[in-house]
Amino acid sequence: MTRLLRTQGVTAPAGFRATGIAAGIKASGALDLALVFNEGPDHAAAGVFTRNKVKAAPVLWSQQVLTAGRLRAVVLNSGGANACTGPGGFQDTHATAEAVAAALSDWGTETGAIEVAVCSTGLIGDRLPMEKVLAGVKEIVHEMAGGLTGGEEAARAIMTTDTVPKQAALHHQDKWTVGGMAKGAGMLAPSLATMLSVITTDAVADVAALQRALEHAASRTFDRLDIDGSCSTNDTVLLLASGASEITPSQDDLDDAVLQVCDDLCIQLQADAEGVTKxxxxxxxxxxxxxxxxxxxxxxxxxxxxxxxxxxxxxxxxxxxxxxxxxxxxxxxxxxxxxxxxxxxxxxxxxxxxxxxxxxxxxxxxxxxxxxxxxxxxxxxxxxxxxxxxxxxxxxxx
Amino acid sequence: MTRLLRTQGVTAPAGFRATGIAAGIKASGALDLALVFNEGPDHAAAGVFTRNKVKAAPVLWSQQVLTAGRLRAVVLNSGGANACTGPGGFQDTHATAEAVAAALSDWGTETGAIEVAVCSTGLIGDRLPMEKVLAGVKEIVHEMAGGLTGGEEAARAIMTTDTVPKQAALHHQDKWTVGGMAKGAGMLAPSLATMLSVITTDAVADVAALQRALEHAASRTFDRLDIDGSCSTNDTVLLLASGASEITPSQDDLDDAVLQVCDDLCIQLQADAEGVTKxxxxxxxxxxxxxxxxxxxxxxxxxxxxxxxxxxxxxxxxxxxxxxxxxxxxxxxxxxxxxxxxxxxxxxxxxxxxxxxxxxxxxxxxxxxxxxxxxxxxxxxxxxxxxxxxxxxxxxxx
Structure with a gap:
């Protein structure tokens, strides 16, 4: 029987590790750096991004990375959007991806920066404290866990004004799974929202199938959640497939599973929106x-x-x-x-x-x-x- | 010397009478019915209206009336928008215009309903208390005054959530005048606003000149005041010319004078907008x-x-x-x-x-x-x- 659970997220599908740590980017000392790592065997990926003409550095980077249709990891930080930060801000994103690739390679998985997507969320306009980010990246690779705790910590580490982490996992009766996490509480609008979301699956699916499933789902869920008409510079939704279940679902089944996970994440985003009483x-x-x-x-x-x-x-x-x-x-x-x-x-x-x-x-x-x-x-x-x-x-x- | 004053409004130009009374439309007993009367000798008029597809009955009526380019009077009520009130609501507007025409005819100025514009403002969706409106119309004709007090009372009678009446008058150095009043505090947006405004002038000007001056001014003033992006069902700006000064200004001078009066009314609307602190x-x-x-x-x-x-x-x-x-x-x-x-x-x-x-x-x-x-x-x-x-x-x- 197919079941949807909110207690599980990106590490629910086989082949994914994740975690969240406090790297010191947020002054509060709260969790602020997350990593989602795809162990494979496949590394297919798809993404949808903000339609704002003013795009944050990590969006420009991740769009470029996605053209290859392959991702080993996604690193996400809260505590700063790295938007409107000029060429220096783009270099910071690039350096972050390089650091993740180096740390993963040291750890035993040969990785190039071009296989690492970067997402940032927080205040627009300030440079990130790169010393803390880079030190955090070295640490986080060693903290990654395959269990469900890692997924929840990642979901917590991307929160800004969110009051609760948002996760959902759909276990398909045919023995494959889609998991996801999302953050976003205000600036939720037309095309997506100040919203970051990573969706994972252990299904076997190529880039075209993933992109189709993600666009189908995003256009009916994230795109139809409108809290204040404002659209962020950083909106990103990524879908990563590890193929670890060795099951290849039909396109319709994949579309439907991704839709259900995105829809449930949207319900959670709506319920936790800034100032919501209705x-x-x-x-x-x-x-x-x-x-x-x-x-x-x-x-x-x-x-x-x-x-x-x-x-x-x-x-x-x-x-x-x-x-x-x-x-x-x-x-x-x-x-x-x-x-x-x-x-x-x-x-x-x-x-x-x-x-x-x-x-x-x-x-x-x-x-x-x-x-x-x-x-x-x-x-x-x-x-x-x-x-x-x-x-x-x-x-x-x- | 040309001077702009905020202490004078629609009765500043020669040839206009106005007043406001408490007809009992508002439960509070505040002023709620206004009349602006053009004594002539000319009765040229122009108007601009809401672009909302959902138009209140008085807007539909006044647009029809304006096709003749001739107005003797404008009757305005607060305490009810008479919008989304069905065919009965339109009959109410028509009956109001008929009653004004009859009262003015009794008073000695032969007037047809087709020469009377109607404006309403207040809550959408309720029928007006027509007994009170019709009794008020009979009374108000006898209260009209040519002095400046009448103009101010009219400006007060059209207020809803406005906290102060809004008036402006420009006395041109060439001995002609433009006066105006406006109301509106919220729902101020794209094409006009929950905004009613009546502008008067004693200049000699034909319908085409008035329409051009009004569109020129409205597009640069009322159309560029946007409090909350919402656009009312009732927005109306009317410009009436009495010709009583016997001066025919150039189109540029007329455009400029109407623009200045509208611009000043907009500054007053902005300053009194709902909840404004900045x-x-x-x-x-x-x-x-x-x-x-x-x-x-x-x-x-x-x-x-x-x-x-x-x-x-x-x-x-x-x-x-x-x-x-x-x-x-x-x-x-x-x-x-x-x-x-x-x-x-x-x-x-x-x-x-x-x-x-x-x-x-x-x-x-x-x-x-x-x-x-x-x-x-x-x-x-x-x-x-x-x-x-x-x-x-x-x-x-x-």
Whole structure:
């Protein structure tokens, strides 16, 4: 039987070791450096990255590395994004990959820097404390563990404003596994989020199959999680396959397993988003196309007035209408129906009886906007806009 | 000498009467019904309206009325937007215009409903208390005054979450005047804002001249004020000309005078925006085109992470880079320079010395983003995202 567990992550599949250590990058002394190592026998890999034109040095590096479709390791640090740090910042990323390759080679696995992806997260604009990073890299190789503890420590080491580590593992009934970890709590938006995620599998799969599975999953999960409309300079999702199970799943099975792991990680990201007090799903139905449905859902999910109303448990459906009316999609104002948690509050563009009395005091709110012009639909996950969001984000760098 | 005064509004130009009364639409008993009446001799008028596809009944009505290019009066109510109210809501607007026309005819000025524009503002989705509106309309015609008091009372009667009335009057050295009033505090965005504004002039100008002056001004002022990215269903700006000065200004002089009045009203709207603690100007320079500059400025002005950082007086310039990197415009991340209040915090895409120490504790912050790819520029006015904004908007309808 196929099972999804949240207690396991990147080391759930066979052939992966990982860990997290405190390298001193964070002033707090918390875990801040993670390594995910693929023991093989295969080293196929795929990735998706931020669409922001301003890309952090580790994104530029990892995109380059991925063109070879082969990865032995991913090194990730929290405590600094290494974004907007100029040529020096790119050299720091390169030096980190070189150091990981050297440490792995010393340890007994001949590795080149070009087989090492780098991910960073934290404040934009500052150079990393490279002495600490490089010393940490030497240490971490010796701390790697194959057991589940290593995966959890890696998941903890990539946290920034996250309050809990996020892991998921799907054990397929055919004896292969997909595991993953993710971090991200704010700046979660259009294409991914300030989000780092590493997904591992012991399935046998080539680069094309992995890339297809990852794009399929990311476009339906990470790409449809929109906390604040902001898109990070560092977003990265990597998928590594060790082939250690010696099982080659069908593309559909692989797509589905990766999708389930990514979807569960997204649910965890949403639940731990900065300042969240409500978990909100914006569902648009009856659209002319799925693109229209997604665009309309995103516009509503990003509307500050909708988000503050839902923070206040206020069934102020007029704000949903005002928001969707600005979406560049096919619609007829007089055919729009809006429901909160299944209760119709606006029918054919006008208020329904009892609309102001709908109880939205629970933690989960589904807003359904039925456009009535077609049959396509899409969902976007978001959160409310709360005092805690403002608090957390008005005092981040200082 | 040409002078701009904030103590005068729509009754500053000759040929206009106005007032505001408490008709009982607002439960609080505050002023909630305003009338602006053009005594002539001319009755030329122009208007610009929300671009939201979901348009309130009074917008649909006033757009229809404006096709004739002629207005005798504008009736405005706060306490209810009359948006998303179905065919009944449109009948209410029509009945209001009919009642104003009848009252003005009784009073001695033969008027048709087709010469009366209607504007409404307040909560979306509820029908107006028409008995109170119609009784108010009969009364208000008798309260109209030509003096400056009438203009101020009208400006007060259109307030919702506004804390102060907004008026401006420009007395041109050539003996003609433009006056205006505006309301709007939240939902201020792309194309106008939950914003109602009536501009009057005693200049002699035909419909084409008025429309050109109004579009010229609105595109540079109301359209570049973006408090929360939300766009109302009710936004309306009307420009009425009485011709009472018997002076026909050049198009350039008319454009400039209307622009100055609209610009000053925008400064007042920004300063009174919901939850504002900082008045922020996002200035983009060095863009390939003015459209690019405006688009980039708008993207930064809408970014929740930029707005919360500025609320916290935090010079977190990395968020400005991350935001502008998502703008669909021509840019090169390595040529972007960002300054806060003139102090460069990021040069050529990387942090500048002292950037984290910039003092942003004052009320006014100018963020300048120099793209370095061309010579076009544009500015957008916005505000910070504060606890007070969340507070005010999480408890509006309930």
């Amino acid at each position: 978990r909100i799903v914006i569902e648009v139905t009856g659209a002319a196309t799925e693109d229209d449905a997604l665009t309309a859902a995103r516009v509503v999910a990003r509307d500050s007035l909708v988000k503050t109303a839902l923070f206040g448990s206020d069934p102020n459906w007029g704000r949903v209408l005002a928001a969707v009316g600005m979406a560049p999609v096919d619609l007829d104002p007089e055919r729009i129906t809006v429901s909160f948690n299944g209760f119709p509050v606006c029918v054919d563009g006008a208020g329904a009886p009892g609309a102001r009395q709908v109880d939205l005091s629970g933690d989960d709110i589904t807003v359904t906007v039925a456009l009535g012009v077609g049959s396509a639909s899409a969902e976007v996950r978001t959160t409310d806009l709360s005092h805690a969001y403002v608090e957390e984000n008005s005092a981040y760098s200082s | 008045r922020i100007v996002i200035e983009v320079t060095g863009a390939a085109t003015e459209d690019d500059a405006l688009t980039a400025a708008r993207v930064v002005a809408r970014d929740s992470l930029v707005k919360t950082a500025l609320f916290g007086s935090d010079p977190n310039w990395g968020r400005v880079l991350a935001a502008v990197g998502m703008a669909p415009v021509d840019l090169d991340p390595e040529r972007i320079t960002v300054s806060f209040n003139g102090f460069p915090v990021c040069v050529d895409g990387a942090g500048a010395p002292g950037a984290r120490q910039v003092d942003l504790s004052g009320d006014d912050i100018t963020v300048t983003v120099a793209l370095g790819v061309g010579s076009a520029s544009a500015e957008v006015r916005t505000t910070d995202l504060s606890h007070a904004y969340v507070e005010e908007n999480s408890a509006y309808s309930s």
